[in-house]
Amino acid sequence: SRLKPTSTTTSICGYCATGCQLKIHRDQGGNAINLTPQSKYPVNLGMACPKGWQALDVLHSEDRATTPLLRNANGDLCEISWEIALSEFTQRLKSIQRKHGNESVAFLSTGQISFEEMAFLGCLFKFGMGFIHGDANTRQCMATAVTAYKQSFGFDAPPGCYADFEESDVIVLIGSNLCIAHPILWQRVMRNKRNPDIIVIDPRSTETAQAATKHIQLKPKGDLALLHALAHCILRDERIDKDSISATEGINEYREFVRAYAPEKVSAKTGLENEQIESLARLVSEPGKRVSWWWTMGVNQSYEGVRTAQAIINLCLITGNIGKPGTGPNSITGQCNAMGSRLFSNTTSLVGGHDFQNPEHRRKVAHGLGIPEDSITAQASMAYDEILAAAEEGKIKGLWIVATNPFHSWIDSGRLARLREKLDFLVVQDMYRTTESAQVADLILPAAAWGEKDGCFINSERRIGTIKAVHQAPGMALSDFRIFRLIAHAWGCGDLFSKWTDPESAFHLLRDLTKDRPCDITGIRSYQQIDDAGGIQWPYPKDSLEQEQERRLFADRKYYTSSGKAKLLFSSPAENPEPIDADYPFQLLTGRGTSSQWHTQTRTAKSAILKKLYPTEAYVEIHPKDAARLGIEDLQQITITSRRGSIVAQAYIAPTVQSGQLFIPMHYPQVNTLTHSSFDPYSRQPNYKLCAVTIRI
Numbered sequence: 001s002r003l004k005p006t007s008t009t010t011s012i013c014g015y016c017a018t019g020c021q022l023k024i025h026r027d028q029g030g031n032a033i034n035l036t037p038q039s040k041y042p043v044n045l046g047m048a049c050p051k052g053w054q055a056l057d058v059l060h061s062e063d064r065a066t067t068p069l070l071r072n073a074n075g076d077l078c079e080i081s082w083e084i085a086l087s088e089f090t091q092r093l094k095s096i097q098r099k100h101g102n103e104s105v106a107f108l109s110t111g112q113i114s115f116e117e118m119a120f121l122g123c124l125f126k127f128g129m130g131f132i133h134g135d136a137n138t139r140q141c142m143a144t145a146v147t148a149y150k151q152s153f154g155f156d157a158p159p160g161c162y163a164d165f166e167e168s169d170v171i172v173l174i175g176s177n178l179c180i181a182h183p184i185l186w187q188r189v190m191r192n193k194r195n196p197d198i199i200v201i202d203p204r205s206t207e208t209a210q211a212a213t214k215h216i217q218l219k220p221k222g223d224l225a226l227l228h229a230l231a232h233c234i235l236r237d238e239r240i241d242k243d244s245i246s247a248t249e250g251i252n253e254y255r256e257f258v259r260a261y262a263p264e265k266v267s268a269k270t271g272l273e274n275e276q277i278e279s280l281a282r283l284v285s286e287p288g289k290r291v292s293w294w295w296t297m298g299v300n301q302s303y304e305g306v307r308t309a310q311a312i313i314n315l316c317l318i319t320g321n322i323g324k325p326g327t328g329p330n331s332i333t334g335q336c337n338a339m340g341s342r343l344f345s346n347t348t349s350l351v352g353g354h355d356f357q358n359p360e361h362r363r364k365v366a367h368g369l370g371i372p373e374d375s376i377t378a379q380a381s382m383a384y385d386e387i388l389a390a391a392e393e394g395k396i397k398g399l400w401i402v403a404t405n406p407f408h409s410w411i412d413s414g415r416l417a418r419l420r421e422k423l424d425f426l427v428v429q430d431m432y433r434t435t436e437s438a439q440v441a442d443l444i445l446p447a448a449a450w451g452e453k454d455g456c457f458i459n460s461e462r463r464i465g466t467i468k469a470v471h472q473a474p475g476m477a478l479s480d481f482r483i484f485r486l487i488a489h490a491w492g493c494g495d496l497f498s499k500w501t502d503p504e505s506a507f508h509l510l511r512d513l514t515k516d517r518p519c520d521i522t523g524i525r526s527y528q529q530i531d532d533a534g535g536i537q538w539p540y541p542k543d544s545l546e547q548e549q550e551r552r553l554f555a556d557r558k559y560y561t562s563s564g565k566a567k568l569l570f571s572s573p574a575e576n577p578e579p580i581d582a583d584y585p586f587q588l589l590t591g592r593g594t595s596s597q598w599h600t601q602t603r604t605a606k607s608a609i610l611k612k613l614y615p616t617e618a619y620v621e622i623h624p625k626d627a628a629r630l631g632i633e634d635l636q637q638i639t640i641t642s643r644r645g646s647i648v649a650q651a652y653i654a655p656t657v658q659s660g661q662l663f664i665p666m667h668y669p670q671v672n673t674l675t676h677s678s679f680d681p682y683s684r685q686p687n688y689k690l691c692a693v694t695i696r697i
């Protein structure tokens, strides 16, 4: 009877951008006892992956941050009251601002908090506290997809929906290990009754590649050349949709450009036979067949991610695979609220899907929020890597990290340890006091976790869903929303945010800001309506008809560009920033290793069950030929070294990687001491997927 619930509520899972809804069962006091996946929700249809099933367990960890902590003169973190914490926060950051100006402090935030909270942070920091620079860890996740869509469609607008997995005849997964990265979406593929071709384009023989009907095992970063070659074959053979092309700009230039990409011309770059490319081109342009393309971090986390994503978009546009069931160039992102960050974080885009550089937008947002127009500057924020580079140069002196762990997760993470010395003040706001980032903070602000607060997330198919407080935050931990309110008052700008009384009031403010933007959600009246509808996909303007459960963009072939046409954008593949050589002869691939752990494992490692499902110690996949040549035995400890750092890992000998390549999952702390600090030039997304390493035995 201890576990017999007296009531049930719902909440969107707080890990990945699939956005499964969970039913949370509660006792008489309203506290969560256990959970089950929601069968009526159109995303997960009664399913959840191990992380979702274990979502409540990780709230009870010993190393939750339960009081504010301040580092004393001896270097120890000491418990303090909220009053002292707020006073330290404001005095020290104001002192830096007075001495060094508004560009001397930055924040680094996350796609893991609700969009009301991330909007509050972005607005408070920029419009209230007067600083300029802030970015979110969504830069590591989907900045590439955002930029690609913005440039091609005129707005960051993923066109499809998850139902398309069940509606396609040909499903192309590129740089996506869907089986383990988005396991519930893989289940949607398995539910497809159309007997689809499932194509995986990936250098590694992933779990998904092994389950696919066809694995195109190309060389690392051969994807852009391959996509251009596919366009070459399709345009050469006129296997095109003329109506769809008539809604685009640049077809003549694109035809001319891909003429140079005959399959035989790209074999060195891709490692593929001509016929592999020709037959794939025929498959993805088959008249009458619905072809959907899905990409994740294999595309996004690259030095040429934006043009690669746009090469996928181009293929959909020329073959007419957009705006219809079972089609689309669809990016699936990592984090539960990645799309919320895209629209509301107030980092690179002005809150509510606006532009900082557009005076009309600045006026509209200022009016909507009830703040002076001149509190919104046109100056663009630096991107994540630029903020860290400025900190390295001593220009950024104060850093406020909220619910993310860059001292593990950022590329070439050794740089973080070095730049830490340059910072005068580092604040970390987190649910745990033990993350790599919290351990080096001057001040830790204890935050409530998912499950301990209300708000909304937006998933990769543009679906808004609600999260609920179903558990009491421990000790003095407060929701991020309440922390921002306290900081606004302590800073002296509380009046500007008097309407931000609770998450739902903030939602109403933010909703009204979206009026007449592509992401218009002014038709949503309340959180309750979102719950009743089974989540609501944007756009949802006033007077929208009752919500259908799945909606796609661009069925009318009208895009958000000034001409109303989609742009065909392209460029030649770039040089790999760190090719292998005699000293560093292996190509290192990184990625997600399991469905049971999440990112830097700060939460999921707290679950005893999840821990049992995945090795605690780092491992490296190595091809049997390479292992034999180097005399490495299975499970032997070996050292992988790049020009920047080293990691000791257990050798897993398996032909999952090709000879000359290694794979280490992203979840282990030292992995990013290896990765190479290079970025996509348009999206500034880090190139996690490829660097040169050597093996020491």
Ligand code: SF4
Pocket (backbone or CB within 6 Å): 013, 014, 015, 016, 017, 018, 019, 020, 044, 047, 048, 049, 050, 051, 052, 053, 182, 183, 184, 185
């Ligand atoms: Fe669903 Fe992702 Fe949560 Fe797993 S982690 S239950 S796939 S939302």
